[in-house]
Each structure stands twice: as C-alpha cells, then as structure tokens.
Amino acid sequence: MEDLMQFLREEGLSENVLHEVHEYAVSHPVSDAMKQRIPVPHFMYYGVNVWEDALCALLCGKNILLVGEKATGKNVLCENLACIFQRPSWDISFHVNMDAASLIGTDSFENGSVVFREGPVYKCAVNGGFGILDEINMAKNEALAVLHSVLDFRRVIDVPGYDRIVLKDETRFIATMNYNYAGTRELNEALSSRFVVIQMPPITQEDLQRLLKNQFPDMLDKYVKQFALLFLDFQKKCENTELSTKALDLRGMLDAIDLMHKGLSVKEALDLGITNKTFDMYEKQLIHDVINARISSKLLPSEIFR
Amino acid sequence: MRTYNAVEKRAVNQIWTASGKYHFEPLFLAIHKRSGIPNFYMNLVIGLTYKYYGEDIVNQLFDCWRGDMHQSMLDDLTWLMLEDIVYVKEIVHRPVLHELREQYAKNFFASEYLLSRQEWMSKNQLVYTMQVSHYSRILNRKQPVMTMREKQLSDAMHIQEDISQSMLMHTILDIFKSYDLFDGNRHEKHPHVFHLHGLLASVMTHLMPTQLVKTDRVVVMRSSQIDEEGEGFLQSKNTSNIVLKQHDSDRMYIERCFGRSIYSNQKLNLLEKQICTGNHTGCHVWITDGIKDDKEQITAEERYLRDQAALQEKRNREYYYKNIALHKSMIYKLKNEIENSLLIHQQKNALVGRSGTLDTRRVYRAVYVNDDRIFLRSEEETSPLFSVDLVLDASASRLSFQEVIASQGYVLSESLKACHIPVRISEFNSLRGYTVLRILKSFQEKRSESVFQYFASGWNRDGLMLKEIGDLLEEEHGDVKEHLVIILTDASPNDSFRIHASKENPLGCNYEDDAGVKDAANEVRNLKKNGIRVGAILFGSHDASKEARMIYENEYVRMKSVDQLANAAGFLIRKEVGEMNI
Numbered sequence: 001m002e003d004l005m006q007f008l009r010e011e012g013l014s015e016n017v018l019h020e021v022h023e024y025a026v027s028h029p030v031s032d033a034m035k036q037r038i039p040v041p042h043f044m045y046y047g048v049n050v051w052e053d054a055l056c057a058l059l060c061g062k063n064i065l066l067v068g069e070k071a072t073g074k075n076v077l078c079e080n081l082a083c084i085f086q087r088p089s090w091d092i093s094f095h096v097n098m099d100a101a102s103l104i105g106t107d108s109f110e111n112g113s114v115v116f117r118e119g120p121v122y123k124c125a126v127n128g129g130f131g132i133l134d135e136i137n138m139a140k141n142e143a144l145a146v147l148h149s150v151l152d153f154r155r156v157i158d159v160p161g162y163d164r165i166v167l168k169d170e171t172r173f174i175a176t177m178n179y180n181y182a183g184t185r186e187l188n189e190a191l192s193s194r195f196v197v198i199q200m201p202p203i204t205q206e207d208l209q210r211l212l213k214n215q216f217p218d219m220l221d222k223y224v225k226q227f228a229l230l231f232l233d234f235q236k237k238c239e240n241t242e243l244s245t246k247a248l249d250l251r252g253m254l255d256a257i258d259l260m261h262k263g264l265s266v267k268e269a270l271d272l273g274i275t276n277k278t279f280d281m282y283e284k285q286l287i288h289d290v291i292n293a294r295i296s297s298k299l300l301p302s303e304i305f306r
Numbered sequence: 307m308r309t310y311n312a313v314e315k316r317a318v319n320q321i322w323t324a325s326g327k328y329h330f331e332p333l334f335l336a337i338h339k340r341s342g343i344p345n346f347y348m349n350l351v352i353g354l355t356y357k358y359y360g361e362d363i364v365n366q367l368f369d370c371w372r373g374d375m376h377q378s379m380l381d382d383l384t385w386l387m388l389e390d391i392v393y394v395k396e397i398v399h400r401p402v403l404h405e406l407r408e409q410y411a412k413n414f415f416a417s418e419y420l421l422s423r424q425e426w427m428s429k430n431q432l433v434y435t436m437q438v439s440h441y442s443r444i445l446n447r448k449q450p451v452m453t454m455r456e457k458q459l460s461d462a463m464h465i466q467e468d469i470s471q472s473m474l475m476h477t478i479l480d481i482f483k484s485y486d487l488f489d490g491n492r493h494e495k496h497p498h499v500f501h502l503h504g505l506l507a508s509v510m511t512h513l514m515p516t517q518l519v520k521t522d523r524v525v526v527m528r529s530s531q532i533d534e535e536g537e538g539f540l541q542s543k544n545t546s547n548i549v550l551k552q553h554d555s556d557r558m559y560i561e562r563c564f565g566r567s568i569y570s571n572q573k574l575n576l577l578e579k580q581i582c583t584g585n586h587t588g589c590h591v592w593i594t595d596g597i598k599d600d601k602e603q604i605t606a607e608e609r610y611l612r613d614q615a616a617l618q619e620k621r622n623r624e625y626y627y628k629n630i631a632l633h634k635s636m637i638y639k640l641k642n643e644i645e646n647s648l649l650i651h652q653q654k655n656a657l658v659g660r661s662g663t664l665d666t667r668r669v670y671r672a673v674y675v676n677d678d679r680i681f682l683r684s685e686e687e688t689s690p691l692f693s694v695d696l697v698l699d700a701s702a703s704r705l706s707f708q709e710v711i712a713s714q715g716y717v718l719s720e721s722l723k724a725c726h727i728p729v730r731i732s733e734f735n736s737l738r739g740y741t742v743l744r745i746l747k748s749f750q751e752k753r754s755e756s757v758f759q760y761f762a763s764g765w766n767r768d769g770l771m772l773k774e775i776g777d778l779l780e781e782e783h784g785d786v787k788e789h790l791v792i793i794l795t796d797a798s799p800n801d802s803f804r805i806h807a808s809k810e811n812p813l814g815c816n817y818e819d820d821a822g823v824k825d826a827a828n829e830v831r832n833l834k835k836n837g838i839r840v841g842a843i844l845f846g847s848h849d850a851s852k853e854a855r856m857i858y859e860n861e862y863v864r865m866k867s868v869d870q871l872a873n874a875a876g877f878l879i880r881k882e883v884g885e886m887n888i
Contacts, residue, residue: 096649099663107664109680114669222401229399233323240328242319244639282312282635289320293350296402 001025004041004084011048017055024059025086028170034127037088044214045077046207050198054081057196063151063173065136065192068200070245071235074176077200078132087170088129090120098139100146104157116162121150125157128170136175137187144191147173151194203250205232216257218306227257230294234274237290246278247287260301267297309710309869311625312632313337317344324353330361333368334385347410350403351385354392359474367475374492382433383463383487384478386440390465391474411441436460459485556738557590562608564742565596581773585805585817585825589767591774592742596759615761618708622758625709626716633717640721640876647880648691648725659683692788692886693728693749696875697775699794700733700744701766703846707868711794712760714871719747719754721872722879728786731757734771735764739803743774749782767801767817768793768857772829772840779838790839790882792875796846797853797862799826827857839886841878843871 008018030038045051057064058081066074082089092103105119124131136144149156155167175195177187203211208228212219231253237243256273260266275287310318317335322328336348355364371380397403414437438450439460452460462481469477482488502510561567567574574591582589598612626633658668662683671677696718698704698711715731722729731747731754742764746757779789799822807814815821830840842862844854854862865874 101663107666109664109669109672112673114664114666226401233326236326236328237319237323240322242322242328280635280638282316282631285316285631286319289316289346290323292346292402292406293320293323294400294402296405298405 001083001086004044004080007044008051008084011046011051013048013051013055017052017059020059021055021084025084028086028128030086030088031127034088034129037090037129038086039079039082039089041076041079041083043073043076043211045073045080046203046210047073047201050077050200053198055084057198058085058172061169061172062196063175063194065175065177065187065195065197066200067177067179067197069202069248070178070238071231071248071250072200072202074178074200075132075134078130078134078174078176081174082130082132085130085172087172088124088127089132090124090129091132091134092120093134094136094139096138096140099143103143104146104159116159121147122157122159122165124173125150125165125167125171128168131171131173133173133175135177136191137177137179148190148194151191202235203231205229208232212254212257215254216261216305219257219304220306223304226294227253230291233290233294234287237286243283243286243290244278244280247274247283247290249274249277252277257304260304263301266295266299266301266304269301270295309707309867312629313342313344315632317349320344320346320349321353321356324350325356327356330356332356333364334381347406348385348389350406351389351392354396355388358392358395359471363471363474367478370475370479370490371488371492373494374488375495376488376493379430379433380482380488382430383436383482386436387463387465387478387481389440390463391469394466395468407444411444414441415445432456432459436463440464455485556740557592560592560737560740560742561594562598562602562604563611563737564592564744565594565598568593568595568745577777581770581777584808585821586741586767586770586773587806587808588739589770589803590740591770592740593745593774593778594742595745595748596756615759618761619759622709622712622760623755626713626758629713633713636717636872637720637724640717640872641724643876644721644725644727644879644883647883656682690726690728690786692790692883693730693783693786694722694875694879695775695779695789695791696729696731697743697771697791697793698731698733698746698760699766699796700735700760700762701764701800702735702762703766703796703798704762708760708762710868711762711871712758714869715746715757715760716754717872718875719757721876723752723754730782732775733760733762734766734774735762736767736770736801736803737764741767741770741774741801743771743778765801766795766799767803768795768799768822769825769829772826772833776829776833776836776838788839788886789837790841790879791833792878793840793842794871795842795844795854797823797842797844797850797857798846799823823853823856830857839882841882843874843878845871 005018005022009015054064054066054077066077068074079089101119103119103121105122106117107114108117109115118126121131123129149158150167151173155171157165157167159165173195205225205228208231209224212224212227216224231248231250234243234248238245238248252273254273256269259269259272264272270291275284275291278284278287314335314337317337318332321332321335332352334352336345336352337343338345359367367384368381371377374380393403393407435450435452435456436459439452439456440463441447442449443464449457449460459481462484465477479488479490483490569577578589578591582591604612658665658679659681660679662681665680665682668677668680672680696715698715704711719729719731728749729747730745730749732743732745734741734743736742746759747754775791779791783789799817801817801822803817805811805815805817805821805825811821817825833840840858840861842854842858844850844862844864845868851864854864861878863874863877865871
C-alpha cells in the first residue's frame with residue numbers, strides 16, 4: 001500500500017485525496033482472516049485523472065463502472081483500488097449463464113436439510129469488501145436485477161426465505177465492461193444508473209513506456225519506445241477493425257519481453273506472446289507485418305537489454 | 307470505397323500501419339508483379355508519405371500529371387524522391403527502416419537477373435538509371451555510368467533535407483521542370499471521338515465493342531469486363547457474350563435461361579393469381595432451383611449462354627479460392643460473433659439432474675423417495691432457433707461485383723452453417739415481366755458451393771420478389787419458427803414492365819423511383835405482419851439511404867464496399883438475435 005501511495009504521489013495526485021484514502025484505510029481495519037484477500041498489485045495503473053475520479057467516487061461511497069476497450073487497464077485499476085483502500089476483494093467474472101444464485105448464493109442440501117450457500121456478492125457484503133464485477137455486460141440483464149437493491153441507496157440483500165442482509169459500510173462494487181466486444185449486451189438503464197461511470201482511455205505511449213521501463217529496468221530506451229509503439233500500432237489496427245482484439249494483449253507483450261529476457265529469440269517470443277493468440281492464418285500475416293514494421297527479425301535478445 | 311482482394315487488403319494494411327491512419331484509400335499499392343505478394347518496404351514508404359504529407363497533398367501531387375503521356379515515368383521518379391524524403395523523417399522514430407531499406411535495395415539488384423527480355427524492354431531507361439543510382443547510393447556502391455544530365459538529376463533527386471508539407475509539391479515540380487521532365491502542364495493523349503449514324507453506325511456496332519444498359523435479354527459478363535465509369539458494360543459481340551433473340555414464348559426463354567420452376571404449372575398459375583395483383587398485375591413469377599433439362603433441344607445461342615453462366619461460376623469460384631485466406635478469416639470471425647450473440651440472448655433449457663442449482667420444489671424427493679435428481683442444470687440449445695434467407699439482387703447493376711458477391715454469399719452461408727443456423731441463398735432479377743427468384747442454396751443443402759452459380763442480369767422488381775419470398779417461406783421454412791430475410795439491395799426498384807392503369811393510378815406508370823419504393827415498402831410491411839423479420843444491406847452507386855429508410859425503416863445497414871457484405875449481414879443477424887425471443 002505504501003508503494004502505491006508513493007507511486008501516486010509521484011504521479012502528482014492531490015495530497016488531500018491521498019490523505020483521505022489513507023485515513024479511510026487506517027480507520028477501517030480488516031480481520032486477519034480477510035487480509036489474504038487484499039490484493040498485492042503486480043502492475044500499477046497509469047493515468048492521474050482516472051485515479052482521481054475513482055478514488056473520489058469510492059470515498060463518497062459510490063460504486064464504479066469502468067468502461068473501456070481491451071487493454072485499457074480496467075482490471076489493473078480494480079486491483080490497485082482494493083489495495084490502496086486495504087479492502088478484501090472478490091473477483092466475479094460474468095458470463096452468459098450467470099444467474100442470481102451464482103451471485104448472491106444458492107440453496108444447498110446438507111445432512112438432510114436445505115441450507116444457504118453464500119455467493120461472492122453476499123460474502124463481499126458482509127465482510128465490507130470490494131466486489132469486482134468483471135465484464136458485467138456479458139450476463140443477461142434479468143440475472144443482474146438481483147443486484148439493484150445491493151447497488152442503490154438501500155444497500156441490502158434480500159434473499160427470499162432468509163434474513164435481510166444490510167451491506168457493511170465499507171462495501172463497494174467496481175464493475176468493468178467492454179462496450180464493443182462482439183456479443184456483449186447493452187447494460188440497462190436501471191443497472192447503469194447505480195454506478196458512476198468512468199471512461200477508461202487507451203494507454204498513452206508515455207505511460208506504456210513507463211510501464212515497460214518499470215517491468216524491465218534493464219531494457220534499452222530505444223527498444224522501450226519501439227515496443228510501446230508496436231503495441232499502439234496493434235491498438236490502432238484493432239480500433240479500425242482490421243485485426244481482432246486477440247493481438248491487442250498487453251500481458252502477452254510483457255510475457256514476450258520476459259521470454260526475450262530469458263534469451264528466447266525475438267521472433268519466437270513475439271509469436272508465443274502475441275501472434276499465436278489468433279488461430280486465423282490471414283490475421284497472423286497481418287500481425288507479422290505490424291511486428292516487422294517495428295522490430296527487426298534479426299534483432300538478438302542480448303541487444304535489447306543492457 | 308474500393309474492394310480489395312486478399313493480397314491488396316494485406317498491402318493496404320501495411321500502408322495504414324505505417325501511416326497510423328485508416329480513413330483513406332491509398333492511390334498506390336505496392337505489389338510484386340512476379341510473386342503477387344505485397345512489397346512490404348514500398349508499402350511502408352507509401353504509408354509514411356501519407357503520414358507526413360496527408361491525403362490531400364499526395365492526391366494533389368500525383369494529380370498534377372495524371373493523364374499526362376509520361377505519367378508512369380513521373381510516378382516512378384516521384385516515388386524514388388519520396389522514399390528519400392520520408393526515410394529521413396522516419397528513421398529517428400523507426401530504426402528498423404534502415405535494415406528494411408538496405409534489404410529492399412539488395413533485392414532490387416538481385417531481381418535484375420530474373421527479368422525477362424520483354425520486361426527489360428518495357429522499362430523506362432531514365433527511371434531505371436535513376437533507380438540504379440538511388441539504390442547504389444543506399445548500399446554505398448559505385449554509381450552507374452550516367453550522362454552529365456542524368457548525374458545532375460540523380461543528385462537533385464537525392465533529397466536529404468526535411469521537406470515541409472507546403473514545400474513538397476514545389477520541390478518535386480521544380481526538379482521535374484529544371485530537367486524538362488514536366489513543365490507543369492499536362493500533355494494528354496486525347497482519344498479520337500467519331501459520331502456515326504445510319505448504316506455506318508450499324509456496321510460499326512457489329513464490329514466494335516459496344517456499351518449496353520439494362521436490357522430484357524440475359525447476358526452473362528465477367529466483372530472485369532465492366533466499364534467502371536458507365537452504368538452499363540462493355541461487350542464485344544464478336545467474341546464473348548450472347549444476346550438472345552426474342553423468343554416466341556417468354557416463359558420458355560426464362561426457363562431455358564434460369565432453370566425449371568420448382569412449382570407445377572397449376573401451382574404457378576395459382577400463385578400468379580394470388581400475388582400478381584395490384585402493382586404487379588400482368589407480371590409473372592418464376593421460382594427455380596436452377597436445374598436445367600440437359601436433354602432439351604436448345605439453340606446454339608442458348609447453349610452459349612449456359613456456357614457463359616458456367617464460366618462465370620468458374621470465375622466466382624476462382625476468385626474465392628484465390629483469396630481463400632481472407633475468406634476463411636471472415637468465416638471464422640463471423641461465426642464467432644454470431645455464436646457469441648446466440649449464447650448471450652438464448653434462453654437456457656433447465657433440466658433435472660444430479661448436480662447444478664438446487665430445485666427446492668424437488669427436495670422432498672431426496673428424503674421420501676430416495677431420488678437424488680433434485681438439481682436443475684442448464685443445457686445449451688443445439689437445435690436451430692431461426693433461419694436466414696439471404697436474397698441477392700442479381701440485376702445488371704451488380705455486374706461489376708459478381709465474383710465478390712458470390713464469395714461473400716459463400717462466406718455467410720458457411721458461417722451460419724457453423725452456427726447450426728439454416729440458411730437459404732437466392733438471387734432475384736426481372737426480365738420480360740417475369741420476376742425470377744433462383745434458389746442457389748436451399749435450407750437442406752449441406753454444401754455452399756452452389757452459391758458460386760450467382761450471375762447478374764436484367765432488372766429488379768423488389769415488390770414482387772418480396773411476395774415470392776413470403777410464399778416460399780410458407781412452403782419451406784427450415785423447420786424453425788423465426789425467420790430473418792436479408793436482402794442485398796440498392797433500394798432502387800426498377801423494372802421494364804410498367805405498372806398497369808388502375809383506379810388509384812389511372813394512367814399507370816413505370817416501375818421505378820417513388821412508385822417502386824412505395825411498392826417495396828408495402829411488401830416489407832406485409833412480410834413483417836406475417837412475423838417475418840426483414841433487413842436490408844444497402845449497396846449501390848448512389849446514396850439511397852432515404853429510400854432504404856422508407857422501405858426497411860431502421861432495419862438496414864449501408865456498406866461502403868461489397869466485400870463487407872458478409873460482415874453487414876452478420877451485424878443484421880446479431881441485431882435481430884438481440885430482439886428475438888429465442
């Protein structure tokens with residue numbers, strides 16, 4: 001948490017906001033059993049404005065909906081937020097067959113009697129955690145109706161046949177959605193009105209270079225720049241629907257550079273990390289063309305790092 | 307927007323990658339003549355030129371000498387200069403360019419040994435000398451033997467300073483002017499135009515290529531023969547396509563051109579009585595599966611027509627297989643998109659099982675009857691939920707795009723097949739008062755190869771076609787409840803057969819413009835009333851958004867180029883899936 005605080009100070013985030021976040025974290029301690037659920041971020045989210053918006057919204061008790069294309073850092077930000085507020089988090093990945101029972105909980109049958117088996121939203125609510133509702137628009141709206149009373153001013157879970165559960169004060173929900181992904185649905189008004197919506201901008205070249213430098217401190221500056229630009233080339237191609245988003249994989253690129261660091265040839269590493277993510281031969285050619293326009297096929301891994 | 311094949315699409319992507327912009331159509335694509343693969347480095351150079359100088363300046367520059375008798379030479383020399391100019395600008399940001407450039411220069415010299423004598427002869431000597439000089443300089447090789455003037459030109463063309471946008475045209479035109487290559491005025495080769503009348507005109511139309519507009523005779527033409535500038539198409543009467551004489555029986559003519567009717571005479575007469583009413587009084591319908599009677603005695607001309615149709619089928623198939631990588635990629639993407647939509651919107655079937663979500667209503671069974679099947683599990687629906695009818699406009703206005711339309715139809719058919727959605731693909735056109743609906747691929751056919759039989763000819767009476775579709779869906783609906791009809795259209799119904807006089811329209815009128823649009827709009831409403839969903843893919847030479855809105859309301863997508871047909875259909879399908887109760 002201290003690392004993250006320091007990082008945000010260096011990013012130029014308002015000292016007042018950081019002070020309030022720190023106060024909040026200190027004044028809302030977490031039980032030992034829940035401490036293991038507080039995430040330890042591997043990456044930092046770059047983007048002062050989004051940070052400020054998100055921190056202020058959470059301090060005001062709001063739930064957040066992060067809307068952005070693939071590789072805009074939605075999940076990294078979620079993890080970072082839970083860490084800086086020192087809250088346990090529950091990751092709930094939404095899918096088409098998601099229903100109310102898999103969110104709140106379901107009846108189970110134990111020793112000849114029906115018992116209630118708690119779902120992640122329920123656990124998050126009673127433990128005052130952060131619920132990360134990942135790709136919320138992948139699920140059917142009817143399945144999400146059960147969340148309405150959880151997310152609005154009522155802040156309760158009413159399970160038929162059981163007690164009415166009031167959410168702990170610290171409970172927050174952070175949803176993410178990728179609007180343009182094929183097959184996703186429009187979030188209905190009732191649900192979206194229960195969030196404050198933060199539009200996640202695509203990562204900038206500067207932030208990308210900082211991220212690469214942070215992950216690979218021994219990488220030469222000129223290659224930091226070329227790999228950052230390569231990612232942005234993919235980003236533009238995907239924005240213009242010339243490539244599917246499979247190639248737009250920041251984790252994949254970081255993995256590829258990691259493999260180069262271990263000595264794997266540049267071409268092989270990029271194939272493993274990026275190109276092979278698509279199974280479409282034509283798309284592979286396009287991906288190779290984008291790579292060849294930035295990175296020499298003769299480049300040796302030893303030339304990239306100091 | 308132009309249509310690209312797989313190689314061109316890859317080349318244009320290389321250009322867009324280098325420029326970082328995607329909303330322009332490059333004037334040039336670099337493709338190796340011999341191997342037919344994109345010229346990677348030169349495409350980067352083209353893209354970088356657009357990046358630094360923008361579309362307007364590039365267009366203005368090459369427009370200066372467009373049509374000039376030395377256009378090809380000036381283009382080649384300009385690209386040599388631009389290569390130098392953009393290299394200097396970009397190398398700081400893209401170090402890999404150095405290696406790519408050197409490799410390109412080496413390839414230039416290596417390819418010299420592969421040129422045939424004809425290729426050597428076709429080379430412009432000045433351009434070749436400048437290229438040798440340019441690439442020798444890149445590789446630090448000795449300069450070739452040049453005249454003093456050539457040496458000076460080569461030095462002038464070796465531009466190493468940073469040229470601003472405003473100075474680019476000025477710099478290049480100055481060099482051309484200084485070396486008497488282009489004085490700023492186009493020197494065009496004017497075509498000779500003769501106006502012929504009477505007997506001479508008649509003789510010449512038999513001897514020379516002619517241009518036709520939509521006609522009531524079937525002609526089968528390859529797309530590349532079409533005159534892109536005009537409405538019609540070029541046709542040499544001597545060598546290729548046939549023009550059939552008027553037959554005594556139009557019906558026989560239609561049958562011999564398009565194939566037998568799938569209905570008996572009695573059924574066909576009954577159908578005509580039912581649907582050839584109102585605006586279509588006096589018209590005929592013909593619904594066919596394209597099967598022709600080979601034993602039937604046909605004239606040599608009709609035989610020739612069939613041969614031409616077979617040839618077009620071969621061209622359609624060749625076009626598909628030539629660009630198979632691109633087409634397979636489209637099938638893959640479309641299938642995934644439609645599958646995703648289906649997954650999201652489809653209601654699950656809940657089945658009783660031994661695991662899943664507890665069904666509290668069945669708990670007593672575990673306790674009292676020892677039945678442990680007290681859970682509900684969801685099961686994916688595997689039987690088809692709706693069918694798709696893709697109806698392709700096959701009037702003469704589609705002549706330029708036959709191969710692309712056929713390939714796109716095939717792509718859509720294969721994508722839907724992979725999603726277990728029944729699909730039928732038909733084409734429609736109107737000739738001599740007959741509105742012909744030819745089924746290329748039926749719901750039952752497993753393979754989509756027959757879509758390649760598509761060919762364009764004649765007119766389009768959209769209203770009557772929609773009535774035929776309505777009837778066809780009553781007859782054969784693919785064993786599903788919901789139907790989606792997607793029509794490739796230019797939203798300009800147009801037929802040579804007039805609308806007869808009636809009470810509302812005492813003088814009658816041509817089937818075109820407002821009358822055609824209103825008629826088609828009415829028939830779309832009628833189909834919708836019967837629970838059939840209708841969507842349109844708009845593609846035509848003019849913007850017919852207003853007419854499309856009148857006919858299809860909001861259920862249409864406009865596509866810029868015909869190679870987007872399958873994607874546009876996919877978009878409509880996803881949209882409809884979202885609104886269906888499946």
